[in-house]
Amino acid sequence: MVVRVAQYTLDVADLDLMAGFWAAALGYEVDAGGDGSAKLYPPLRTAGAPTVWLQGSGTPKRGKNRLHLDVVADGDPRDEVARLIALGARPTDVGQSGDEGFVVLTDPEGNEFCVLDRAPTRP
């Protein structure tokens, strides 16, 4: 018996801002719940990929998130970083050297995530 990850849940302050950003970043579709939350669904061609639940929260972000997502681009990662920045992401410094093979960004509410040069592979 095992579990698999079916969803990422993120506490957000500005639901529309964050739904817009993450839907565009991942190519997901937004289903606003009308209850201060929104579900983001993967396109049908990637059915089975985890959904994203954006959950309204009045608690401000404090410090670096203990859990973050690492993403890979379907094209050139440098182009993808530029696209994400145009969508509202910002480069951030969490102590990385810059030679690690990833770029550290924050989403519009400061949540850290990394754009990897390539998907992790088994050693």
Add this chain to the structure above:
Amino acid sequence: MVVRVAQYTLDVADLDLMAGFWAAALGYEVDAGGDGSAKLYPPLRTAGAPTVWLQGSGTPKRGKNRLHLDVVADGDPRDEVARLIALGARPTDVGQSGDEGFVVLTDPEGNEFCVLDRAPTRP
């Protein structure tokens, strides 16, 4: 151009404890980096599923995590919750009513995650 989630990175204090828990929870295999971090790989039958990177951190957890994972069981979710608790998870109260269709647990270092009754589906 879009990104897809390729990895979850979690800051951990006790690497062995957390690698053991999450590998058993997800059915992943541990590759200890020997550098205070560990990679967890999905089994070959689920190649393409995100890896987990456990990253040693001296910073203690503060408050509820802003991002958390929601998981689904491949069997009865009640049996799965019992299995996860036997592995070191603990039930926790983040304000849920108990009628939401998920059980809120924490991993051995207090990171919240939910066991959903079923995978999210499109409305």
